[in-house]
Amino acid sequence: MRYALAVTRTGHFGQAADECAVSQPALSQQILALETLCGSTIFDRLKSGVRLTPFGRDFIELARPAVAASEALDNFAMRNVGKPNRPIRFGLIPTVAPYLLPEIFPALTRELPALKFTISESRTEAMLESLGDGSLDIALIASEPPAGGPRLVVSPLFEDPFVLATPSDELTAEPVSLAALEPERILLLDEGHCFRDQTISACRLEGERSTRTFAATSLSTIVEFVASGQGVTLLPQISLRKEASDPRIAVHQLDDPRAGRHLALVWREATPLGRTFEDIAAVIRGTRPGD
CATH class of the missing domain: 1.10.10.10 (Winged helix-like DNA-binding domain superfamily/Winged helix DNA-binding domain)
Structure with missing residues (x-):
């Protein structure tokens, strides 16, 4: 079932x-x-x-x-x-999983050796539904859970600021003002990704301007298009070690007010494993990429 x-x-x-x-x-x-x-x-x-x-x-x-x-x-x-009798079912959003898992999974294994995990990747809406029906124990998300859903505990992890990625041969003055970007050049993830919505909000892409932009299924795809000179994009700081290693890409800091997102671990309020999940959150806070 x-x-x-x-x-x-x-x-x-x-x-x-x-x-x-x-x-x-x-x-x-x-x-x-x-x-x-x-x-x-x-x-x-x-x-x-x-x-x-x-x-x-x-x-x-x-x-x-x-x-x-x-x-x-x-x-x-x-x-x-007083302890889990099965693996903890841990979900992460696609714009976090490939960048944090290589850091946090070894740390969780080392710091909390008694715990076992099954890892899955899904979008925020689907994971919140999974938390509600009990098929997921904890989820790492980057947006506030909507009202009217399951009663959740939200444990903040850390801020993840955005940067601008452009072709490396493109002259770009720093820090970059998001208001000065040409909307038609901004490359986005497809609908359903919270990072798409955060980019649209940060760049103030409203109405038709948000639907005319290119939409990709992953940040890696967008980065390849940027490297090929097809446009520019915002990237979360945690992705830079993986996504900004291409010499055809240049990364630029943003002008104030800087855009970003807040990562958090969430779980059902009624769970008996709240203390265990807080321990997991504490380990994740100490393993931020680049620290």
Whole structure:
């Protein structure tokens, strides 16, 4: 049922498998076994992904509280023993995971050796849903959780300022004023990434100007376009070790008021593992890239 909820959230078997930290064949096999048990298909398999069947919509509505009840029993057991009895399910957004994981995972293993983790990468909205239904324990995000969602504890980690990346052969006076940038030259991530929204806000790209810009699926793709002279982009400071190593890229500091984001670790308020999650947050604060 947890796998079915993940497929419902993502609309894709592969993305759901990544979120659940299992292989796609294993997840697909379990979904097929669930459908066989139910005697009806839960998902229509499409070329572009999957969608719920009429039976599937009713099934998922009943599965959500069932999974939540299972999580409540799990939490009760963990509260009794005072420690996790399974790996901690840890989610990170795509504009953080490739830059922080090489730093924080060894540190977590060294500082908290009794803990085990399963790691997944997903967008903020999907991770907040996963926290709400109990399929995720903690998430590292870069935006304030919206009101009306699950009751969460937000543990601030550190600020992650933005810089401007341009082609290295382009003359750029520093510090750079975001107001002076040409909107049509700014390259963005595609919709659904909080970093896209933060860039649009920082550069004041409103209305049609925010939709006319190029949209990519990853920062690495955008950086390659910048290196090829196709435009400029904002990059988070934590990404520079990986994304700014190309000599075709130049990095520039921004003029005041400087743009940036605040990274935080979040978890459900009702969890019995709050102290453990605070320990995890403390380790992450001490392993910021570049420190």
